[in-house]
Amino acid sequence: MTSGSEPREIEVKLPAPDLADVRRRLESLGAVLEKERHDESNDLFDDDAGSLAGSGRALRLRRAQGRGILTFKGPARFLQGVKSREERESVVGDPGETEAILERLGFRRRFRYEKRREEWRLSGCAVALDETPIGNFVEIEGDPAEIRKAVAALALDFASAIPYSYAGLYARRRKDDPKLPADMVFDPPPK
Secondary structure, eight states, rough: OBBSSSEEEEEEEEEEEHHHHHHHHHHHTTOOEEEEEEEEEEEEEEEETOHHHHTEEEEEEETTTTEEEEEEEEOOOEEEEEEEEEEEEEEESSSHHHHHHHHHHTTTEEEEEEEEEEEEETTEEEEEEETTEEEEOOOEEEEEHHHHHHHTTTTTTGGGBOOOOOOOOHHHHHOOTTTTTBBOOOOOOOO
């Protein structure tokens, strides 16, 4: 998230089949490991009409490392291949109660996705190494110019950037393979 009049998420998501190679590059560049590999469970909520997803917005409840984070994301815009959107987050004390509140407000869990994430800091950018049930990805968040520098320094291909959220990416995969489960979860569940 960046500072300014409105908190924004500015990022790119890139496929990265070999996360060990990206990790080695991060280490060689002097990047700082901020959070070791951990499991995340993310639930997206919407009303019965799907009005949030239909307008490009998202309401997410994340559970990771013993805490919960409630996130609102506004519609995405793209400028020179970099995604930017409003993002507001708050740590919640009890994710179960937060889910109950959302349900009482008319929101239901519509999609769950899981990932194993490792978080690094490189030259003003947050770099996340994500293992998901549908492949490995690197997300780089920060100033657009610094994002481009980080992509180049990590020897990743900016042209391969994916404009979709994990929910959008998984929906596209399910179109190609309808036998995939409704939620993007590990099988068996993460330990």
